[in-house]
Amino acid sequence: MYFGTYRRTVDEKGRLQIPPKLLSDKNEKTLYVLKGFEGCLSVYPPEAFDALVAKLQSLSYTDEASRAYIRVASASIVEMTIDAHGRISLGKELLESYKIKGEVTLVGVIDHFEIWEPKLQQEYFTKASGEFEKLAGEAK
Numbered sequence: 001m002y003f004g005t006y007r008r009t010v011d012e013k014g015r016l017q018i019p020p021k022l023l024s025d026k027n028e029k030t031l032y033v034l035k036g037f038e039g040c041l042s043v044y045p046p047e048a049f050d051a052l053v054a055k056l057q058s059l060s061y062t063d064e065a066s067r068a069y070i071r072v073a074s075a076s077i078v079e080m081t082i083d084a085h086g087r088i089s090l091g092k093e094l095l096e097s098y099k100i101k102g103e104v105t106l107v108g109v110i111d112h113f114e115i116w117e118p119k120l121q122q123e124y125f126t127k128a129s130g131e132f133e134k135l136a137g138e139a140k
Contacts, residue, residue: 002108007118009103014095015087022106022113023086031088033115035076038124040107041090041098041115048111090115 006019018031024045032049036042044052056073059066080088095101098117105121107114116124128135 001110002113003110004108006106007103008106010090010095010100014090014092015083016090016104016115017085017087018082019106020086022108023082029082031080031082033078033080033088033090033094034073036114039098039117039120041094041100042109042112043115044112051111 002022004021006022008017008019010016026045028046030046032044032046033041034044056070059070061067061070078091078094080090082088090100098115099120100115100117103118105116105118107116107121
């Protein structure tokens with residue numbers, strides 16, 4: 001289970017050190033990174049990624065909105081290997097696409113964690129925190 005907020009720095013080679021609390025106890029060496037919501041990257045361990053894929057497969061490809069979501073999500077998936085130092089290499093394209101440079105914020109979100117550009121994360125959380133009770137009542 002993933003929770004908490006962590007600050008990290010992406011090094012000059014595009015590598016990101018994953019906090020030990022966000023690494024699986026199962027010694028898995030693969031993570032799946034894909035387009036997240038509100039401008040972040042979503043990072044899934046294999047088991048949660050399999051559940052996400054099952055959810056995508058359950059959507060009706062004949063429905064226009066579902067089809068678009070399946071396409072965008074699937075096209076954005078990158079399989080990454082965790083190196084011996086607990087790092088993943090995000091690569092130039094992901095870093096540029098998500099305006100990630102230097103410091104990042106990682107946020108645990110139960111079955112996965114997210115990588116945010118810090119200013120964007122702070123703006124989002126400030127807004128969402130102000131509506132916390134309302135959001136809790138609307139959550140389904």
